[in-house]
């Protein structure tokens with residue numbers, strides 16, 4: 001194959017930038033495996049939530065696929081993936097969205113236990129695993145809205 005010397009071949013991919021800004025490979029979302037990984041995480045999480053005596057009653061309409069979709073797309077967006085969550089649901093305002101639900105310290109402990117177990121299951125690389133666990137601990141603490 002010959003190349004026109006006035007138009008030297010360009011590298012097809014750089015890790016730092018692309019025409020549309022940051023390259024997708026720069027995001028945590030891409031580094032951990034994209035949508036497939038987030039789907040496995042959230043499905044493992046809800047598999048346990050739906051049989052948890054404290055948490056399950058908070059999901060009265062049993063719209064589990066909807067709940068999986070909302071949490072997956074939110075996490076994907078947070079970690080640099082597609083902004084599908086906000087395109088469909090608007091600004092997250094998570095504390096406000098949790099206000100109708102009794103997020104007690106006990107509920108928080110149950111939620112975190114299932115999320116840590118789901119992270120055990122998907123076994124991310126150590127740096128990413130630590131970042132996810134740090135994030136969920138802080139986010140869950142911020143969500144507590146009832147003290148009994």
Ligand code: HEM
Nearest residue numbers: 058059067070071074089097101103107108111139140143
């Ligand atoms: C601390 C304990 C928590 C409890 C008991 C809890 C419970 C719930 C419940 C009952 C819902 C409604 C079901 C639904 O619409 O999907 C919900 C929604 C949601 N939760 Fe949590 N949650 C907790 C923590 C968190 C944390 C830490 C995050 C994020 C880091 C989070 C993210 C979400 C999202 C994105 C939704 C969907 C919001 C929407 O678009 O309507 N939750 N949660």
